[in-house]
Structure formats: C-alpha cells, structure tokens
Amino acid sequence: MKTGDFDYNLPRELIAQTPIEPRSDSQLMVLDRNDNSIQHRKFFEIVDYLGDGDVLVFNNSRVIPARLKGKRLDSDGKLEILLLRRLEPNLWETLVKPGRRVKTGTVIKLTSNKGNRQDKTITAEAVGLGKDGTRLLRFSDDTRLTEVGEIPLPPYIQTPLENPLRYQTVYAESDGSAAAPTAGLHFTPELIDEIKTRGIHCLFTTLHIGLDTFRPVREEDPLKHPIHREYGVLSREAADELSLARAEGRRIICVGTTSVRLIEAAAQATSSPGIEAFEGWIDLFILPGYRFRLVDALITNFHLPRSTLLMLVTAFAGRDVINQAYREAIAQRYRFYSFGDAMFIY
Numbered sequence: 001m002k003t004g005d006f007d008y009n010l011p012r013e014l015i016a017q018t019p020i021e022p023r024s025d026s027q028l029m030v031l032d033r034n035d036n037s038i039q040h041r042k043f044f045e046i047v048d049y050l051g052d053g054d055v056l057v058f059n060n061s062r063v064i065p066a067r068l069k070g071k072r073l074d075s076d077g078k079l080e081i082l083l084l085r086r087l088e089p090n091l092w093e094t095l096v097k098p099g100r101r102v103k104t105g106t107v108i109k110l111t112s113n114k115g116n117r118q119d120k121t122i123t124a125e126a127v128g129l130g131k132d133g134t135r136l137l138r139f140s141d142d143t144r145l146t147e148v149g150e151i152p153l154p155p156y157i158q159t160p161l162e163n164p165l166r167y168q169t170v171y172a173e174s175d176g177s178a179a180a181p182t183a184g185l186h187f188t189p190e191l192i193d194e195i196k197t198r199g200i201h202c203l204f205t206t207l208h209i210g211l212d213t214f215r216p217v218r219e220e221d222p223l224k225h226p227i228h229r230e231y232g233v234l235s236r237e238a239a240d241e242l243s244l245a246r247a248e249g250r251r252i253i254c255v256g257t258t259s260v261r262l263i264e265a266a267a268q269a270t271s272s273p274g275i276e277a278f279e280g281w282i283d284l285f286i287l288p289g290y291r292f293r294l295v296d297a298l299i300t301n302f303h304l305p306r307s308t309l310l311m312l313v314t315a316f317a318g319r320d321v322i323n324q325a326y327r328e329a330i331a332q333r334y335r336f337y338s339f340g341d342a343m344f345i346y
Helices: 043-049 142-147 184-185 189-197 238-246 257-268 310-318 319-329
Strands: 025-034 037-042 055-059 059-064 068-074 078-088 090-095 105-109 122-129 135-139 174-177 201-207 228-233 252-255 278-282 297-301 343-344
Touching: 025 189, 025 319, 037 043, 037 319, 043 189, 043 343, 055 238, 090 238, 105 184, 122 142, 135 189, 184 297, 189 201, 201 238, 201 257, 228 257, 238 252, 252 257, 257 278, 257 297, 257 310, 310 319
Parallel strands: 025 343, 055 201, 055 252, 059 174, 252 297
Antiparallel strands: 025 037, 068 078, 068 105, 078 090, 090 135, 105 122, 122 135, 201 228, 228 278, 297 343
8 A cells, every 4th residue: 555546636626716605505426335336416415315313423623713923023034823733721733834944942923913002912932843844832822812813724725715604614613623624514504404303313523623634645655654643522422322323223424534533533442332432632544444433424525635534535435436436526527625525425
C-alpha cells in the first residue's frame, strides 16, 4: 500500500467554491456495497435509504473563529495564525504563517476587530515549536479570541463566503474545530425533523477537527504519516444507544469521517460487551485492512487526493469501488470537497 494508491486527477472547476442553496439540494451519490451499484439522487432523498430503527451519528463540533491576524511586537511584521487545539487555558497549538519568523519568545499582538483601544489588545507569545511545523502560543486572554478571529475556510476555496454560518452545520453546538465536519453541511432542520418522524434515531457526538484536515499525506508509505490528535466526546447516553443498536442488529450510520473515527476509537477503548462513554484525545488512523466495529453505513463528501479521509473511505468501501465512484462523480460533474456534493455508502 502506497500513498500514490489514493491519488486521482480532479479538474479544478469541480472544486466547489460556494455552498448549494438550500443545503439539502446538493447531489447525492448512493453506493451499494453489496452489488457495487451507483445511483444519482438529491441529498434530501437520503430518507429513501434510511429505515425505522437506524441510528444516525452526527458530529456537533462548531468551527471557531480560528484564523487570526497579527503583527510581531518587535518588528510589526504581519503574521497569520490558525488555531488547531486548546491544550489548556490560554495555551494553543497553532499553525503560523510565515512560521520561520516565529521563534520561541516571539510576541505577537492581535487587535480587536471591534475597536482599536489599547485595552482591547490581545497578545500571544511563542512558547514552543512542534516537529511538524506547529507553534505553541500562550495568549494573554483566549476568552476574547472571538473578537479578533475569523472563520477559516480551506485553502482551496478562493471565493469569499457571504454568510459564515454556511460553514457551520445547523446543529453545531460545541466550540472547538478548525474546520467544519462537512458531511453534515447538507442537513437542514426540516430534513432532520423528517428523519426523526420516520423512527430514525439521531445521536450527537463531538470531535474537534484539527490539523490533518489541512495536511496531505507526504510520506509514500502512509503508515509513516503522523496523524494529528483530535479531542472527542461520546456521552453515556450516546454510548448506551450505540450499544443497544448493535445488540439489536440495527444499522449505525455515521455522518462524516469524524463521527467514524470517534465511535470506532470508543469501541477500541471498550473492554466490556457494550460501548463505553469516551472523552479524550484520538489518534486513530483508519487505512484499508481496518476492521470496523460499529459503522454499517457512511454519509461523506468527496475528499482530497492523498488524504487520510480518502484512505478511511477506501477502507470502508474498498479501493476498486471508491475508484469507480470517483471516476463516475467526475464524469457526472459532481462538486467536490467542503462545499461539494455527498456520497451515501451502505
């Protein structure tokens, strides 16, 4: 297995720059693993493939205003900061551009976008350098970062977003992600209500999305790729519902790869017959050959070449099946990546 096995050529015009309105009108590719058949539908028609007793697992992490602009205190040189994860009060792991200008001890000043008074200035000091190019920054007051931050969009989206809420799921609740769990962007409140009326259970879990969403796999052997840890929470209530569904043979359907990683990590951490509640850091890297313990079906977007997300989806459906599906998606002019169309694999 090589990283090049997960590569493909995508015409640039198929990279979605803006979201579809309404959310649930995006295209939906339905992939049946039993016979490898493909159907083309609209996303709101996903209800036709869900049944009474199914369990949908959502990730309710909310994207924080993680992109900050500042200047070095000693030179006024401009810098951009991307918050990745909060390690403790005021201490964050970050990406800084240009990183070469930020050594240990560098102080960065951030100014509130709600005014320029001196008492609104927030500072950050570099207190550590990571091996993977990250920087540890200690902020003077991270409770006020929303005053200076902007919602970050992936680098492949060049069109400004008129409504920042379109890069949030309608059920986003728990602050902490540097990127949206994009499979959930297709759901509207009305669609979720319809799903519930059909006897389908909706579980809300949390996995805060970090660095690996932005970072391609550079090693030719993917096993050598150091996957970034992300913080996840599976409540006791959700764990009990998953345990019951598994015992009764009901389908567990994950909305997005982040939900997959969370509940599979929880299953790995459980020694008892059921699924235990979980809270902590997750570094589960799912590659072909992985044995899924809980996931029966998956709703996901179309992912970047050579990415850990594409590797996970390939592990779930099989390499030949995914290669065929991606060729079909390109031929049918599906929209790709964060604001793109969706796939339902069952």
